[in-house]
Amino acid sequence: MFYLNCIDFYTIVMQNKLDTQEKIVQSATELFLEKGYDRTSVREIASKAKINVSLMNYYFRSKEILFETIINLLIGKASGALKDVLNSDLGLNEKIRQYICKYIDMLISNPLLISFILAVLNRNPEKLTKLKVADNLYNTDNFAKQLEEEYEKGKIRKVNPEQFYINMLSLIAFPFAFKHLINKKNNFSQKEFNEFIKERKEIIYNMLICYLKP
Amino acid sequence: MFYLNCIDFYTIVMQNKLDTQEKIVQSATELFLEKGYDRTSVREIASKAKINVSLMNYYFRSKEILFETIINLLIGKASGALKDVLNSDLGLNEKIRQYICKYIDMLISNPLLISFILAVLNRNPEKLTKLKVADNLYNTDNFAKQLEEEYEKGKIRKVNPEQFYINMLSLIAFPFAFKHLINKKNNFSQKEFNEFIKERKEIIYNMLICYLKP
């Protein structure tokens, strides 16, 4: 009976703790994605999470630390499947096709992510190491080896792997960062933008494969 | 003599006014480019320009208005020559070659510009019209017509002009927004990054031309 009570009490406490933390992270994530770090106030996060302002400083010691938690969370979630594709043992063409497809689908599901990441990268460049983000966002070691091997087999022309990967990433990601201007210029709705982006899967694949031909 | 004094007086007053305004714009531009709008305080701008804080609100009614002035100034300066190339009567291949080359040279001279612009675009999307920026950054009407004509002459394959222009822009601009990560991953110095970028002139040209082949 005693132990049971203890466990119940502990469960309830931890449940509340998780709930409160969860609520803070959830509210803060939405606000940071939508408005950016600097334009989101801690009072706003607290009010959205329906908690007291100073509770945030209890769970996360500062707004900055809360932010870093959320960055790692967002990027971790987004990059996992993509890294798997890049490091898989798929053939080169199929790997490129799947990478483009999955990356674009992920960004369609998280349309604010690219602008958020670019803002983070350019806000505190010196903190990049701390954010553990670099490796998840830009790691091409296996892919570079594969490009090298295919070249030696005479299947593709010689390319600089870093340049090639940056080309692929540029074609995939940049339109999301430029989204508002694309929508305004072409009078696109949200849905039409997504259609425009989906068309790009094949375009990007064709451009890259065409360029790789020996 | 009377008139002369008047003119002198007027000249001096206007000169001071221009100097003060110039100093504010100059200081603010540097700080906005380097640290972004939100992380730059008006007190910092004033201190850098060696003027009193409230003088800024005298010349520009608010920090926001000063910012918009600077955005239009920066983008106007940067985009002029580029628009001329795109709307010139150069042949398609030569136009693409020159556009890539001039765009990249401009961004090498203004390495902070792309991240600045992307931050602006995503900060207040609804204000895009007000900023007169859209037309300068993304206007492809003449270029689209040229692509159409070349296709009808059978000289290139059929392409969606908007997609093609976005591809070109992505390949040119994105690496600058991703600069810090590229430098970190490859241990690039500033100079090595510029070399990496300059290599891209030919790579991007080849990719685009290769893709256009019928």
Add this chain to the structure above:
DNA sequence: GTCTATACGGCGATAGAC
């Protein structure tokens, strides 16, 4: 452990003296 109340210095903006 969880939460409230409150205080601090810095922020953008402005009214008003000179």
Add this chain to the structure above:
DNA sequence: GTCTATCGCCGTATAGAC
């Protein structure tokens, strides 16, 4: 045109109630 004083909001720290 220039400067001082001041306002309300911000992120953060902390003392203390429960």
